[in-house]
Amino acid sequence: MSPAADVEVSLNAVVTNFCDPSSYATDSLLEALSGVGCFSTIGLHPKGASKYTDSDIKNFCRLIDRQGEVGFGEVGLDHTVPYAEWLGQAILLKKV
Numbered sequence: 001m002s003p004a005a006d007v008e009v010s011l012n013a014v015v016t017n018f019c020d021p022s023s024y025a026t027d028s029l030l031e032a033l034s035g036v037g038c039f040s041t042i043g044l045h046p047k048g049a050s051k052y053t054d055s056d057i058k059n060f061c062r063l064i065d066r067q068g069e070v071g072f073g074e075v076g077l078d079h080t081v082p083y084a085e086w087l088g089q090a091i092l093l094k095k096v
Contacts (some may be wrong), residue, residue, distance in 0.1 A: 012037060019043035019074035021056035024063060034068045041073030047081055049092040057095055 016038055018024045025033070030040055042063040044052055064072065075096060077089050 014038050015041060015070060017041045017043060017073035018063075019045040020048060021052065021059055024059065027066070030063075030066065030068070039068065039070045041071040042069060043072055043074030044092060044096060045074040046076055046078035046089040046092065047085075049088040050085065052092060057092075060096060 014037065016033065018040060019042075021044070024042070025040065033040060042060060044056070044060050063069065076093060077086070079086060081089075
């Protein structure tokens with residue numbers, strides 16, 4: 001095999017994902033990121049379903065309603081965890 005050739009890539013924008021309320025970016029950081037072509041998705045990772053509070057869910061909903069948000073990230077069901085945790089994930093999904 002020959003070594004990979006250098007390839008020049010030109011990026012116009014990128015997407016970042018915030019999927020844990022404890023590490024969500026602030027509104028001012030999200031605005032600054034979008035100003036330089038870095039757009040965000042907001043999520044509630046299903047593996048954390050049992051720890052999220054009503055305040056976390058409200059903050060999630062507020063952030064996804066912001067102008068400039070481009071999607072949901074890490075919202076749904078993750079069945080790589082034990083079966084006993086599936087119901088909590090389904091309840092979280094229904095709430096959001």
